[in-house]
Amino acid sequence: MTDNNAVLVERILKLKKERNAVILVHNYQLGEVQDIADFVGDSLGLSQNAAKTEAEVIVFCGVHFMAETAAILCPGMTVLLPDRHAGCPMANMITAEQLRQKKKELPQATVVCYVNSTAAVKAESDICCTSANAVQVVESLDNDEVLFVPDQYLGHYVSTRTNKKVHLWPGYCPTHARILPQHIMQLKQENPQARVVVHPECRPDVIALADEVASTGGMIRYARRDDVQEMIVGTEIGIIHRLKKENPGKKFIPVTEQAVCPNMKLITLEKVLWSLEEMRPVVKVPEATRIKAKAAVDKMLAIV
Ligand code: 13P
Numbered sequence: 352m353t354d355n356n357a358v359l360v361e362r363i364l365k366l367k368k369e370r371n372a373v374i375l376v377h378n379y380q381l382g383e384v385q386d387i388a389d390f391v392g393d394s395l396g397l398s399q400n401a402a403k404t405e406a407e408v409i410v411f412c413g414v415h416f417m418a419e420t421a422a423i424l425c426p427g428m429t430v431l432l433p434d435r436h437a438g439c440p441m442a443n444m445i446t447a448e449q450l451r452q453k454k455k456e457l458p459q460a461t462v463v464c465y466v467n468s469t470a471a472v473k474a475e476s477d478i479c480c481t482s483a484n485a486v487q488v489v490e491s492l493d494n495d496e497v498l499f500v501p502d503q504y505l506g507h508y509v510s511t512r513t514n515k516k517v518h519l520w521p522g523y524c525p526t527h528a529r530i531l532p533q534h535i536m537q538l539k540q541e542n543p544q545a546r547v548v549v550h551p552e553c554r555p556d557v558i559a560l561a562d563e564v565a566s567t568g569g570m571i572r573y574a575r576r577d578d579v580q581e582m583i584v585g586t587e588i589g590i591i592h593r594l595k596k597e598n599p600g601k602k603f604i605p606v607t608e609q610a611v612c613p614n615m616k617l618i619t620l621e622k623v624l625w626s627l628e629e630m631r632p633v634v635k636v637p638e639a640t641r642i643k644a645k646a647a648v649d650k651m652l653a654i655v
């Protein structure tokens with residue numbers, strides 16, 4: 352750690368105590384931000400942690416929909432997102448109005464929204480899911496017909512794991528779309544012993560080449576297995592920091608250095624400190640939307 356970072360970290364930890372704050376960090380964040388976390392995890396783990404924390408303030412180091420989910424679950428708490436521009440382009444690929452229109456076309460379908468969506472879209476949905484539990488959530492439904500929004504690739508992956516009819520919305524993650532089959536073929540040739548693990552936001556032709564399809568939390572667990580010594584990692588490259596830190600001696604190969612989510616990288620130690628000093632930017636959800644969105648998130652949390 353640089354001297355400058357050490358000073359920042361000391362000030363953050365002191366202020367965190369004074370404010371009774373908890374720092375929740377996604378697996379794609381910069382390494383130095385992951386290292387100050389009370390909890391590092393995937394979207395599901397972060398929501399579960401937010402739901403049970405007794406702190407007064409959550410500093411959310413991730414993107415907007417993640418902080419918004421914490422605000423949905425914890426109405427009495429202050430949720431800070433250290434850079435208010437840290438959005439998720441996929442979450443913005445469907446609006447609540449567009450979803451209302453689609454529901455009119457498919458009134459018989461149950462609406463499942465990926466957690467990478469706005470609070471307003473969650474409020475229009477029957478149940479939420481994350482990449483860790485999407486198949487389980489869809490399988491839990493009584494209805495055999497589902498409208499899955501907004502990620503077409505995760506929705507397609509789910510459709511291959513269930514007999515239900517899954518209607519897709521044409522959203523996608525621009526970062527995972529940079530991961531291509533030819534990258535994986537090449538790396539498999541160079542590293543024949545390595546397991547290929549990819550995120551379900553990847554394209555179907557990438558998923559077809561994988562030994563394992565997992566959320567970022569699932570990838571962390573998979574890497575701990577004794578029979579895994581080398582892993583070709585098909586997701587955002589921020590996860591490599593944690594994989595290496597937790598598994599010294601094992602080899603982790605990112606599928607492509609191009610798989611960078613620029614929004615995730617907007618959060619820095621400086622911004623975490625400013626955010627705790629100034630207690631902003633605060634992420635809030637209008638109460639009527641929050642109550643409806645919470646019903647969709649709670650239904651998910653009840654089955655995982
Ligand atoms: P995870 O829930 O698997 O961490 O994924 C979140 C995300 O935004 C992936 O791009």
Ligand code: SF4
Pocket residue numbers: 414438439440441442467524525526527552587612614615
């Ligand atoms: Fe959104 Fe993709 Fe970034 Fe995840 S990696 S936050 S889905 S843009």
